[in-house]
Amino acid sequence: MSTKKVLLISILLIALTALLTGVGTMAYFSSTQTSGPNLLSTGSITINVNGEDPWSGTFNATLADVKPGLRRWGNVTVQNTGENQADLWLNTINVVTNNGSNTSAEILEPTAFDIDGVIRYDLYNNTGSGLQPLIRDTDGFTISTGTHNLTGALQTTAIKDQWIYLGNIPSGATWQINQSYMMDRNVTNWAQSDNMTFNVVFYAQQSQGTPQPAAPSPELPRHGR
Secondary structure, eight states: OOOOHHHHHHHHHHHHHHHHHHHHTTSSSOOOOOOOOOOOOOOOOOEETTTTTSSOOGGGSSOOSSTOOEEEEEEEEEOOOOOSOOHHHHHHHHEEEEOOOTTTGGGGGGOOGGGGGGEEEEEEEEESOOOOEEEEGGGGGGGGOOOSSOOSOOOOEOOTOOBBBEEOOTOOOOEEEEEEEEEOTTGGGGTOOEEEEEEEEEEEEOOOEEEEEEEOSSTTTTTOO
């Protein structure tokens, strides 16, 4: 037999052996398990204020007729209705003051209506163990700073457009947030019949994760997360 025929037969035998070996391998005992459909679901970060989502309430009824030395309150309850715990902040934005009407006493003083600089502000949070002060009006916090500021205060700190950290609110928890607004006792007639409008924003953010989600900016100095 020629060398070429011997080589061809050898190649065919090797191929047949490999094929039979493969068939034999598939015949071994085996067992396979596959999981059922795996569901990856996202949690939720949701809050309501005074039972509303979205919140449409105002403090108009409780902030009427402010006078020097008179404290007014803006109180709400915030509930975490989502599935996850969340970090909670508060911010006072869109602060605008207006002159209102001029009284005979008011026109005897230089025209001014920046009452946001003489509104003393404090903030309390009740997480279930009683009201705890986060900001006290005696610390010199006001809505804004400007031409008219607190008398006798070493430093006046504006809270407008600053995020104030309230804490980490668990899922299902309800917190009571109380804010007070008191006109400085030394304000004179220039502030009569003036008014101020503003919005209060509550912001809940995911608190779990690596790295930790960044806090909103800017945060009120010494009152950030």
